[in-house]
Amino acid sequence: MKNLTLATFILVLVSCSQESTEKATAINYPESATVEHTDNYHGTEVADAYRWLENDVREDSNVSDWVSAQNEVTFAYLATIPEREPIEKRMTELWDYERFGLPRKRGGRYYYSYNDGLQNQEVIYTQTSLSADPELLVDPNTWSEDGTIALADYEPSPDGRHVAYLVQDGGSDWREARVLDIETGELLGDHLEWLKFTNLSWAADGSGFYYSRYPATSDEEKFQSLNTNMTIYFHALGTSQDKDVVIYETPDHPEWGPRAEVTDDGEHLVITISVGTDDRYSIVHQDLTDPKSEPKILIEGFDYDYALIGNIGDDLYFRTNNAAPKNRIIVIDPTRPEPENWREIIGEADDVLDGISLVGGKLIAEYMQDAWSVVKIFDLDGEEVGMVDLPGIGTASGFNGSVDDLETFFSYSSFNTPATISRLDVSTGEVEIFKKPDVAFDPDDYIVEQVFYTSKDGTRVPMFISHLKSVVPDGNRPTMLYAYGGFNISMQPSFSVTRLTWMEMGGVYAVANLRGGGEYGEEWHKAGTKLQKQNVFDDFIAAGEYLIREGYTNSKKLSIFGGSNGGLLVGAVTNQRPELFGAALPAVGVMDMLRFHKFTAGRFWTDDYGSADNPEEFEALRAYSPYHNIKKGTQYPAILVTTADTDDRVVPGHSFKYAAAIQEAQGGDAPVLIRVETRAGHGAGVPTEKVIESYADQWAFLVRNLDMRLPEGYGE
Numbered sequence: 001m002k003n004l005t006l007a008t009f010i011l012v013l014v015s016c017s018q019e020s021t022e023k024a025t026a027i028n029y030p031e032s033a034t035v036e037h038t039d040n041y042h043g044t045e046v047a048d049a050y051r052w053l054e055n056d057v058r059e060d061s062n063v064s065d066w067v068s069a070q071n072e073v074t075f076a077y078l079a080t081i082p083e084r085e086p087i088e089k090r091m092t093e094l095w096d097y098e099r100f101g102l103p104r105k106r107g108g109r110y111y112y113s114y115n116d117g118l119q120n121q122e123v124i125y126t127q128t129s130l131s132a133d134p135e136l137l138v139d140p141n142t143w144s145e146d147g148t149i150a151l152a153d154y155e156p157s158p159d160g161r162h163v164a165y166l167v168q169d170g171g172s173d174w175r176e177a178r179v180l181d182i183e184t185g186e187l188l189g190d191h192l193e194w195l196k197f198t199n200l201s202w203a204a205d206g207s208g209f210y211y212s213r214y215p216a217t218s219d220e221e222k223f224q225s226l227n228t229n230m231t232i233y234f235h236a237l238g239t240s241q242d243k244d245v246v247i248y249e250t251p252d253h254p255e256w257g258p259r260a261e262v263t264d265d266g267e268h269l270v271i272t273i274s275v276g277t278d279d280r281y282s283i284v285h286q287d288l289t290d291p292k293s294e295p296k297i298l299i300e301g302f303d304y305d306y307a308l309i310g311n312i313g314d315d316l317y318f319r320t321n322n323a324a325p326k327n328r329i330i331v332i333d334p335t336r337p338e339p340e341n342w343r344e345i346i347g348e349a350d351d352v353l354d355g356i357s358l359v360g361g362k363l364i365a366e367y368m369q370d371a372w373s374v375v376k377i378f379d380l381d382g383e384e385v386g387m388v389d390l391p392g393i394g395t396a397s398g399f400n401g402s403v404d405d406l407e408t409f410f411s412y413s414s415f416n417t418p419a420t421i422s423r424l425d426v427s428t429g430e431v432e433i434f435k436k437p438d439v440a441f442d443p444d445d446y447i448v449e450q451v452f453y454t455s456k457d458g459t460r461v462p463m464f465i466s467h468l469k470s471v472v473p474d475g476n477r478p479t480m481l482y483a484y485g486g487f488n489i490s491m492q493p494s495f496s497v498t499r500l501t502w503m504e505m506g507g508v509y510a511v512a513n514l515r516g517g518g519e520y521g522e523e524w525h526k527a528g529t530k531l532q533k534q535n536v537f538d539d540f541i542a543a544g545e546y547l548i549r550e551g552y553t554n555s556k557k558l559s560i561f562g563g564s565n566g567g568l569l570v571g572a573v574t575n576q577r578p579e580l581f582g583a584a585l586p587a588v589g590v591m592d593m594l595r596f597h598k599f600t601a602g603r604f605w606t607d608d609y610g611s612a613d614n615p616e617e618f619e620a621l622r623a624y625s626p627y628h629n630i631k632k633g634t635q636y637p638a639i640l641v642t643t644a645d646t647d648d649r650v651v652p653g654h655s656f657k658y659a660a661a662i663q664e665a666q667g668g669d670a671p672v673l674i675r676v677e678t679r680a681g682h683g684a685g686v687p688t689e690k691v692i693e694s695y696a697d698q699w700a701f702l703v704r705n706l707d708m709r710l711p712e713g714y715g716e
Helices: 061-078 084-095 497-504 522-526 534-549 565-576 600-609 615-624 653-665 688-705
Strands: 038-041 044-047 104-106 109-115 123-127 135-138 149-156 162-169 175-181 187-195 208-213 231-236 245-248 257-262 268-274 281-287 296-299 306-312 315-320 328-332 343-346 352-359 362-369 372-378 384-388 395-398 407-414 417-425 431-435 446-454 460-468 479-482 508-512 558-563 583-587 638-644 672-677
Touching (some): 084 688, 123 149, 135 162, 187 208, 231 257, 245 268, 281 306, 343 362, 372 395, 534 565, 534 615, 565 615, 672 688
Parallel strands (some): 479 558, 583 638
Antiparallel strands (some): 038 044, 281 296, 306 315, 328 343, 395 407
């Protein structure tokens, strides 16, 4: 279609077709067999009638047959929605714009990711200068016909001769590492397997790199077994993986996860050891200038967060929440690592110090002010010397580089602003645009605002609300409420074509900053964990009530959406307040809170959730677990569960069991469907084509079940 502004065609709304507004005929759901299975938790018997759906879909034909039957019903239902095709068409048009990643500089070259618009996977370009012609370095789109093999990460060597990169197949968290000769474009014979949750960190001379891996496992166990015994290795270029040298392992603590990072000058190896997701680390240090040195404990115990920023000589800079819930910057000398010898450079402030970079002899600090970005520049003594000008309510990130770089790059985005890449001259503070996307919409057509509402216990919670200026809240607007609420992860403003499409369709988009996230520091995070997890659900429910009370929408027009921990959130509040919502989209959710820790990476999450192995935490988990709190005969809202067959982060059995149980329990007329993507994982690496198809299905589901009317001529 022509590149019209939204004001041109959004003002006139027309009725949906008769097919879309009529009540759907009764859905004949596939039969979900039940089994007689119970578990005993501290004297309490808990039934698990759908335990068989935990089995790996690749290994159990009964599960794969169930998935096929469910998909057949779901896709047949979606095919009856006439608005789906124009939604997909318009979303594809909006998606078709150039996107650039943040440049990184190594060995006299710049490297950045790029997508020409509809490429299934991002490619990597390199330039010898900012004015030089870009050269294609890595193109994952040539690795598979269906676009499901992706580039997960890459790291150029300090000498600019090689780039090591990680390959992701079918959305799995497992990675394989390969090495490319930058000058010749030839792929070396180096091939590493069984990597997961790892970075790649080169030695200063480019002779090889450090990485973390798990022991090899069988194909039958690969996608479900617990991940333990992570070990750091050094891989020397030109050798086979079985020759790699063990650098650090903790066989007495198989649950520990060590990862290695070499400082920019190549003189220090810093090993960060985690035990879960709770940002509590032990730090190990090795002096790489001394061939006889061994890794030694720098900070012992898993009490606080310590994030390496960089170094100047023997001064190691860390961001930490030790004695500062909103973070501060300290310097540690590894020859005198005792806490009494630490030096504070930047103290705790009222806002959360979210990110920090040591670039060009300056410290560039990214603060969160009510969940949006404020960026300040400090000298090495901690004196503020400037700020980075930002356009408004949005998120700035990046600012990477080494201590002697005189430039750095950052991105800025918001709900109505695609990510723009800018270059910051560290010495002068001047900012110039490096890459600005050209998208087929006008940002000025949209409103982005922040409001505050009161949760059940009186806590003040922020929420972002975005919509077209022409969409005036009248108590009847289709509204999507999104949140996460966990793992110290902050929901900051960001751009998404899928959310833009929703707003273009006439919908209101709201993001609530729930407790459990990191928006206000560690105390805010802890207030939404373990025995206090109900605070997260109360915050989300209060956000929905606010949107109704303030005249944005009503319960029949209010939809909720969340993924992973956010899928748990959607499942839990749908059980607790089914009458409050018109539709729910739980994506790749953690739905069985009694067994999540028994699969793949699930054991890490006990930091946030607790564990059913603990009697007190079992009671709290059982009280809100989405799978265990479904009540037969309840009139649930329309629900479309989404997951993927190769999700080995939150195994799809969570969604399978939840969908089977709630289909059986549904006491109303609203559909309860599950959409299972093939050769896709938890989200990363999914081809563009599959992403667009999935969101077009979900938005079409909302159009039908919120009785939504699209703008006249939409998608034509």
